[in-house]
Amino acid sequence: MVMKPRILEIRKGVLEKNNGLATNLRQRFRNAGVLVLNLVSSPGTGKTALLELTLAQLLAQGYQAAALVGDLATENDAKRLVRSGAPVRQIVTGGNCHLEADMISNHLDDWKIDLEALDFLFIENVGNLVCPTHYDLGEDIRVVLLSVTEGEDKPLKYPPMFNSADIAIITKLDIADAVEFERDLAIANIQNVSPNITILETSAKKGTGMAKWLTYLIKAKQQMQTVSEC
Amino acid sequence: MVMKPRILEIRKGVLEKNNGLATNLRQRFRNAGVLVLNLVSSPGTGKTALLELTLAQLLAQGYQAAALVGDLATENDAKRLVRSGAPVRQIVTGGNCHLEADMISNHLDDWKIDLEALDFLFIENVGNLVCPTHYDLGEDIRVVLLSVTEGEDKPLKYPPMFNSADIAIITKLDIADAVEFERDLAIANIQNVSPNITILETSAKKGTGMAKWLTYLIKAKQQMQTVSEC
Numbered sequence: 001m002v003m004k005p006r007i008l009e010i011r012k013g014v015l016e017k018n019n020g021l022a023t024n025l026r027q028r029f030r031n032a033g034v035l036v037l038n039l040v041s042s043p044g045t046g047k048t049a050l051l052e053l054t055l056a057q058l059l060a061q062g063y064q065a066a067a068l069v070g071d072l073a074t075e076n077d078a079k080r081l082v083r084s085g086a087p088v089r090q091i092v093t094g095g096n097c098h099l100e101a102d103m104i105s106n107h108l109d110d111w112k113i114d115l116e117a118l119d120f121l122f123i124e125n126v127g128n129l130v131c132p133t134h135y136d137l138g139e140d141i142r143v144v145l146l147s148v149t150e151g152e153d154k155p156l157k158y159p160p161m162f163n164s165a166d167i168a169i170i171t172k173l174d175i176a177d178a179v180e181f182e183r184d185l186a187i188a189n190i191q192n193v194s195p196n197i198t199i200l201e202t203s204a205k206k207g208t209g210m211a212k213w214l215t216y217l218i219k220a221k222q223q224m225q226t227v228s229e230c
Numbered sequence: 231m232v233m234k235p236r237i238l239e240i241r242k243g244v245l246e247k248n249n250g251l252a253t254n255l256r257q258r259f260r261n262a263g264v265l266v267l268n269l270v271s272s273p274g275t276g277k278t279a280l281l282e283l284t285l286a287q288l289l290a291q292g293y294q295a296a297a298l299v300g301d302l303a304t305e306n307d308a309k310r311l312v313r314s315g316a317p318v319r320q321i322v323t324g325g326n327c328h329l330e331a332d333m334i335s336n337h338l339d340d341w342k343i344d345l346e347a348l349d350f351l352f353i354e355n356v357g358n359l360v361c362p363t364h365y366d367l368g369e370d371i372r373v374v375l376l377s378v379t380e381g382e383d384k385p386l387k388y389p390p391m392f393n394s395a396d397i398a399i400i401t402k403l404d405i406a407d408a409v410e411f412e413r414d415l416a417i418a419n420i421q422n423v424s425p426n427i428t429i430l431e432t433s434a435k436k437g438t439g440m441a442k443w444l445t446y447l448i449k450a451k452q453q454m455q456t457v458s459e460c
Contacts, residue, residue: 010240042272042273042274042357043272043359043380043381043384043387043388044272044377044379044380044381044384071387072360072387072388072389072390073386073387073388073389074383074386074387076383076386076387077387095360095390097327097358097360097361126360127272127359127387127388128327128358128359128360128361129273129357129358130302130325130327130356130358130361131327131358131360131361147274147379149274149377149379149402149405149409150273150274151273151274153304153306154273154274156303156304156306157273157301157302157303157304157306157307157357158273158302158303158357159302159303160302160325172379172409175379175405175408175409178405178408178409179379179402179405179408
């Protein structure tokens with residue numbers, strides 16, 4: 001019991017330090033004119049599958065997009081994502097259960113990617129529906145994914161993550177019937193926790209919902225330009 | 231950078247304190263003759279569904295079993311589990327991404343459950359494939375669940391959790407075909423990370439694999455009695 005206040009104080013310090021670094025990153029991204037998205041979800045929700053298709057479709061439409069992908073171990077996700085043709089860099093966290101702003105800035109420095117040449121930068125967080133919540137990575141948009149297999153009550157059980165996200169993407173729609181997914185209940189639960197959130201429904205396997213997702217991305221990028229031109 | 235060593239030191243302190251409390255819990259469980267299992271997995275892997283059926287089947291066979299269930303928010307899981315007829319207590323962690331030994335001992339004290347009357351106590355951890363790894367709860371057996379929908383490479387991407395577990399249970403076998411689950415690959419990946427782990431394959435929906443799981447549990451309970459009688 002003696003240690004608790006000290007731990008809270010340290011944690012507050014860590015988050016404050018992260019927030020400061022994230023503010024710098026956000027300014028850096030704004031200056032470069034790149035729209036940055038932070039993808040969060042449980043492990044196995046399909047972040048990588050959605051991202052691979054998203055990168056390929058953005059590139060096909062003439063946009064420049066890249067991805068930073070975080071995992072505890074392996075470079076499996078980066079290997080999958082490079083198939084899209086986009087520049088991809090793996091961040092192996094070595095046990096850390098979430099990405100932090102300093103990992104992003106360190107990897108950007110090492111990577112030497114030209115941010116000004118990019119339209120979109122996607123950051124795929126470590127699969128974890130809890131811990132990435134509190135770590136701002138300087139993103140413009142936080143995207144939370146919920147697969148049809150996870151159970152419709154997940155937003156109620158993990159409210160901070162859904163509440164902190166700007167858009168919720170329901171994934172793996174192609175197996176919704178097989179898992180008896182209750183769509184209306186899932187959507188009601190997301191809206192219960194986050195009333196104004198945008199909700200999209202997708203299947204990376206079948207391509208379902210990709211047109212709406214691309215429209216959302218391109219519109220967000222255009223709005224960003226409009227704001228910076230004011 | 232100045233803060234890092236201090237944080238590591240504090241974290242070490244937290245884990246040491248947790249280990250001490252877990253050792254006391256383990257002794258308390260041993261003295262009471264109750265076999266304790268800690269169930270860990272991603273959110274939505276089916277811990278609650280498997281546990282509900284397990285509790286009901288153990289009770290039907292004349293065993294006494296109870297469950298402690300951890301979640302960030304809601305008492306949904308406890309409400310589901312009480313349908314089994316077993317005593318159940320929800321631990322709402324209020325944001326904490328894993329259970330810790332002090333939460334278990336505090337709840338056991340409040341709950342006033344007679345541990346000596348129990349054969350089995352199941353602890354359902356917060357859905358998180360990373361953070362519960364390092365927190366010993368005094369359990370005899372750590373059970374990691376992997377659903378057929380999560381992707382066969384999850385053991386490689388989250389090695390500490392699979393490595394620290396005594397048994398891996400593959401869940402949701404009933405939808406294996408629908409999600410094109412590659413069974414041999416998943417099993418090879420689990421064994422790659424944890425060569426001597428026991429692996430069971432189940433579907434709580436269809437009851438598949440439950441006989442083997444119950445046999446495993448009852449045998450572990452009997453072995454515990456044999457050891458304590460020596």
